[in-house]
Amino acid sequence: xxxxxxxxxxxxxxxxxxxxxxxxxxxxxxxxxxxxxxxxxxxxxxxxxxxxxxxxxxxxxxxxxxxxxxxxxxxxxxxxxxxxxxxxxxxxxxxxxxxxxxxxxxxxxxxxxxxxxxxxxxxxxxxxxxxxxxxxxxxxxxxxxxxxxxxxxxxxxxxxxxxxxxxxxxxxxxxxxxxxxxxxxxxxxxxxxxxxxxxxxxxxxxxxxxxxxxxxxxxxxxxxxxxxxxxxxxxxxxxxxxxxxxxxxxxxxxx
Amino acid sequence: xxxxxxxxxxxxxxxxxxxxxxxxxxxxxxxxxxxxxxxxxxxxxxxxxxxxxxxxxxxxxxxxxxxxxxxxxxxxxxxxxxxxxxxxxxxxxxxxxxxxxxxxxxxxxxxxxxxxxxxxxxxxxxxxxxxxxxxxxxxxxxxxxxxxxxxxxxxxxxxxxxxxxxxxxxxxxxxxxxxxxxxxxxxxxxxxxxxxxxxxxxxxxxxxxxxxxxxxxxxxxxxxxxxxxxxxxxxxxxxxxxxxxxxxxxxxxxxxxxxxxxxxxxxxxxxxxxxxxxxxxxxxxxxxxxxxxxxxxxxxxxxxxxxxxxxxxxxxxxxxxxxxxxxxxxxxxxxxxxxxxxxxxxxxx
Numbered sequence: 001x002x003x004x005x006x007x008x009x010x011x012x013x014x015x016x017x018x019x020x021x022x023x024x025x026x027x028x029x030x031x032x033x034x035x036x037x038x039x040x041x042x043x044x045x046x047x048x049x050x051x052x053x054x055x056x057x058x059x060x061x062x063x064x065x066x067x068x069x070x071x072x073x074x075x076x077x078x079x080x081x082x083x084x085x086x087x088x089x090x091x092x093x094x095x096x097x098x099x100x101x102x103x104x105x106x107x108x109x110x111x112x113x114x115x116x117x118x119x120x121x122x123x124x125x126x127x128x129x130x131x132x133x134x135x136x137x138x139x140x141x142x143x144x145x146x147x148x149x150x151x152x153x154x155x156x157x158x159x160x161x162x163x164x165x166x167x168x169x170x171x172x173x174x175x176x177x178x179x180x181x182x183x184x185x186x187x188x189x190x191x192x193x194x195x196x197x198x199x200x201x202x203x204x205x206x207x208x209x210x211x212x213x214x215x216x217x218x219x220x221x222x223x224x225x226x227x228x229x230x231x232x233x234x235x236x237x238x239x240x241x242x243x244x245x246x247x248x249x250x251x252x253x254x255x
Numbered sequence: 256x257x258x259x260x261x262x263x264x265x266x267x268x269x270x271x272x273x274x275x276x277x278x279x280x281x282x283x284x285x286x287x288x289x290x291x292x293x294x295x296x297x298x299x300x301x302x303x304x305x306x307x308x309x310x311x312x313x314x315x316x317x318x319x320x321x322x323x324x325x326x327x328x329x330x331x332x333x334x335x336x337x338x339x340x341x342x343x344x345x346x347x348x349x350x351x352x353x354x355x356x357x358x359x360x361x362x363x364x365x366x367x368x369x370x371x372x373x374x375x376x377x378x379x380x381x382x383x384x385x386x387x388x389x390x391x392x393x394x395x396x397x398x399x400x401x402x403x404x405x406x407x408x409x410x411x412x413x414x415x416x417x418x419x420x421x422x423x424x425x426x427x428x429x430x431x432x433x434x435x436x437x438x439x440x441x442x443x444x445x446x447x448x449x450x451x452x453x454x455x456x457x458x459x460x461x462x463x464x465x466x467x468x469x470x471x472x473x474x475x476x477x478x479x480x481x482x483x484x485x486x487x488x489x490x491x492x493x494x495x496x497x498x499x500x501x502x503x504x505x506x507x508x509x510x511x512x513x514x515x516x517x518x519x520x521x522x523x524x525x526x527x528x529x530x531x532x533x534x535x536x537x538x539x540x541x542x543x544x545x546x547x548x549x550x551x552x553x554x555x556x557x558x559x560x561x562x563x564x565x566x567x568x569x570x571x572x573x574x575x576x577x578x579x580x581x582x583x584x585x586x587x588x589x590x591x592x593x594x595x596x597x598x599x600x601x602x603x604x
Contacts, residue, residue, distance in 0.1 A: 142458070143458065143459075146458040146475050147458070147475065150528060150530035150531050150542070151530075151531045159531075159542060160542075161531060161533060161538075161540055162533065162536065162538045162540050162545075162547050162558070163536075165533070167531075185469075185471050185472070185534060187535065188533035188534055188535045188536060189534065190471055190472055190473040190494075190532055190534045191469050191470075191471040191472045191534065192472060193467070193468065193469040193472055195466065195467040195468070196467055196468055196469075196472050196474055217341075217342035218342065219341070219342045219343075219344065219345045219346070220342075220345055220346050220349075221346060251364065254368075
């Protein structure tokens with residue numbers, strides 16, 4: 001009797017100790033489930049694959065291998081999806097020198113699902129979490145003028161490239177699209193890896209672009225493409241001179 | 256000359272001979288002394304004059320309002336960048352200044368058209384040359400001065416004085432040597448900030464190392480000398496492309512590192528920065544006159560007015576993995592000039 005009880009109590013102690021250990025482990029030591037739950041991730045990948053098969057596979061191939069219409073998407077990364085789909089460039093309307101910005105066909109969730117699917121295939125650049133346009137404005141301006149302004153113009157209004165291609169204006173681009181463009185180097189744009197422009201610097205550039213294209217104002221009303229004093233002088237000359245000539249003619253006619 | 260003008264000149268007391276011709280020769284556009292003037296306003300009666308006066312005065316007052324508004328805007332309007340309504344600061348200043356000038360101008364015109372006397376007068380011009388006795392007088396003074404100074408009497412003084420003046424003229428000749436090719440030194444045009452072992456620094460002064468660029472990436476780089484980032488002739492674009500698409504000529508095969516190639520970005524046409532790089536076509540495009548260079552093929556000219564390829568900077572990787580220049584460019588960067596040699600060898604300086 002005594003031995004049975006003591007044996008039982010022995011089991012109880014072991015069970016209790018195990019439970020305590022397990023509880024402690026779960027409470028303090030066990031790896032926390034990540035914000036991007038693998039289960040959710042795989043759901044997103046599955047949904048993304050469905051969207052891909054319906055909307056993208058005609059050109060990019062059933063297995064992302066690329067085809068006559070489009071390049072392979074293996075290894076382009078989630079950023080490429082965000083840039084191309086969230087700016088409305090994909091799905092492509094027709095073959096041309098360059099894909100233009102159009103009405104966006106997928107909502108934010110669908111873009112993220114597509115991005116998760118493409119990312120799952122071969123890795124590649126991915127948008128970081130958190131705000132993307134909270135960088136330092138002055139640093140962003142400095143970096144923008146060195147790295148971006150040669151094609152996109154220092155006011156971000158874009159410009160011509162060779163053979164009917166162009167660097168698009170950045171005025172309509174969201175922070176996600178700007179950031180993703182730097183990471184993925186779409187079409188003929190050079191790619192700026194995190195070693196070329198660190199995430200801090202990319203955030204600063206994104207902040208500068210958003211500021212200069214949508215927040216900053218044009219003293220004087222019309223920016224005239226923000227090309228600077230030459231077109232401003234031209235307009236002042238033509239309009240001012242024109243008005244003076246009209247007034248002079250009027251005075252002459254009254255004489 | 257019309258009678259009215261003659262009469263008026265008489266009234267001013269000038270002596271006018273009615274028989275004397277006032278002008279000579281033919282007048283293809285009519286005799287300028289024949290007045291064709293028509294008065295455009297009648298004499299105003301008392302009431303109209305009062306009205307006109309008020310109109311002119313109110314325009315002048317508008318000018319005053321413009322000036323006051325200008326000063327008030329200058330003092331009180333928020334003009335700091337980013338402040339609420341700051342973007343109207345410049346237009347308001349301009350608007351008020353325009354009002355001030357316009358009010359004055361319009362008032363003056365209205366004044367002249369309504370209240371001022373409308374009449375035409377002729378102002379006679381005198382001959383441009385001086386009278387003969389004035390010329391003779393001046394010559395006499397100069398001669399007298401020379402005689403008083405003793406120029407005729409002391410020949411050594413006269414000659415040395417003339418020599419000193421001539422010598423002063425020669426003093427200007429050395430200045431001519433500052434012009435043109437007396438001054439020109441080929442080396443000054445051919446040299447940039449790059450030197451052997453100079454690391455390739457980015458726009459924030461950090462050295463660029465192998466692996467920083469992905470395929471399809473570019474980086475603007477500058478020499479590691481003081482003020483290197485602001486040397487207009489030393490700006491270089493470091494490009495990375497797939498090694499198999501990069502064609503390097505035999506004499507330059509040591510100038511590239513694993514698909515990394517560096518070119519001067521100063522256009523060989525007129526010196527604009529050629530930094531528009533297309534990573535799929537490998538075109539470098541000059542925004543000024545559309546010169547297009549093939550970065551995958553020695554930056555040779557594909558299109559446009561540029562006559563020469565972009566100079567290539569020979570690069571290598573040092574022991575720590577950073578990119579360094581093997582030396583300066585082997586040819587002068589930027590546009591051609593008279594004294595530029597037509598050909599340069601592919602040798603690292």
